[in-house]
Amino acid sequence: MPHLPKNLINRGFKQSVKIFAYSYSALLICYLILKLIFWDRLWIIALIGTFIPLIFFPIFLLPLIGLSIIKKRWFSIISAIGCILLISWLHVKYFSPAPLDITDSQPSIKILSHNVGWYTTQSPTLVKLIQQQKPDIIFLQEIVQKHTERAFTWLKTDYPYQIGIPPVGILSKYPIVSSEILHLADHPETQQRAVINFNEQEVVIYNMQATGPWFAKYKLLRFIKIPVYKYDQRSPEILDLVERVQQETLPVIVAGDFNMTEETQDYYNLQKVLQDSFRKSGFGFGFTWPHGWELKFLVKRSNWKLNYPVCRIDYIWYSQHWGAKSGAVLDATESDHLPVGAELVLLKQARL
Template sequence: MLVSWLHLKYFSPHALRANGSQPNIRILSLNSSWHKTSSQNLVKLIQQQQPDIICLQEIVRRHTEKAFPRLQTSYPYQVYAQSVAILSKYPILFSENLHLAGHQEIQQRAITQINQQDVVVYNIQVISPWIRPHKILPFLTIPIYDYTKRSAEIQDLVQRLQKETKPFIVVGDFNMTDQSQDYHYLRTVMQDSFQTSGLGFGFTWPHGWELSFLIKNSTSKLNYPLFRIDYIGYSKHWGSHSSKVLLTTGSDHLPVEAELIYLKSG
């Protein structure tokens, strides 16, 4: 029964077949992990994959100063703010910075025009949960897995998506697995491209972590990620033709890419 469930959930994709007449769009998302992704590796990834829209998280100044100008010809529409960026082959008609749940972290919402159709793109990175000390008695403190801030941001995002009337795409580092309550809450308003058309577990993090924090004096690295926390989601106006995890750029997150087909009828 377990093998059957694993096969149906992770190894039986239900990709939408393109008929040639339906518009399609390729989306790429990467958490660059600050300085871990070089400008050269970022440009190489994008030039190899040639997506239509790129959503980046945890970028640094050298990305905007060195990588983005090299991509200007292919991606003339670029909006970025501090740690996040959207690069697009299609016109960006409007963009704004978001602060989900009123937190200081920045997310993005942009409206692009694809084949005369306005499409809303969300570039998201939510606060990562972690093990934190929690005092339950004046003399007793215990470690707990604290995800309250992430949950507040996810709830804010869900409420925003519920109000969207245009086709939308939601991309980014959500710092949650597909087994979490926040994931299932988000799935009430969007589809998950990898779950629909991906093959396998789709793990994206943590890639390349040194194991010295677990094994003393170890020089080994964790080169196979253990969790899927990076997602490409979409509204009912789309179907997912393909979704995959790409090779490393040096970041501890692996890039994810999806090809979506516009259904028109929604």
């Protein structure tokens, strides 16, 4: 078999890099313009936004490509400016936490939230996580009967106040005054609302599980179907939650699996009434999903797993009555979601 000349290979490689650089730049500009106009009302913009900031990282390659391969001054200058803007954005948004500087006299509460992934998370693993973190309140999503029969029972001494109604559950060191099951926007997904007595102050807590996005087939032509990213069922649930929070007069904590990223309009709407504990006091991207996904759909008969989450969809939110002392993504269990934790400080009492 004849070998291709080395200069032909180099020429082909350089041409491929040029095509990538120009195509990526054009697609990125189109994305930013369309997002500015439509936000995530276009499904393709919503899908791309799911993987921000990862999609922005190739920008760092563009100045190098401009200098060594494209060799156009204007391209190198524009891409260098893009790098500076990206670094500034990453620093401000992801790497500049502002945790509260508080005194020990101010009452604080530790929160843990975890989507246990139905049967995947074993009860001993869940108990070990809780005993290591020692939270005051635990929000659990996608629990099954085995969790209420085993983990809840084993933790009864430390967490005497429990509401375990699969697929959601709450464990608390503080008395639960009242509780109810919710179906936001009358959708099938199950949520919880409860009132606890913390430091002689009643606090409203919501255990959240929003409808997840999925891909549906869309008939483009008679014989052509394309996958379309569907996420429209989540938005009414978030709007319902926002309306409920606006009507609350007590301090509020909302935690759980929201199935949305920070680049969505749903996140923006929720941010109007609540504050994101990790974004206020955590450091980094805070990705929580998907952890441990098997990649057999890419390579059959392989044991490859995606152990590095690429999306942040699990949150702990709080009302203006609180401040965030810390926020973190915790060690993995068997679930495809990583647990999240936060320590909140009660800044002001609500009038009863």
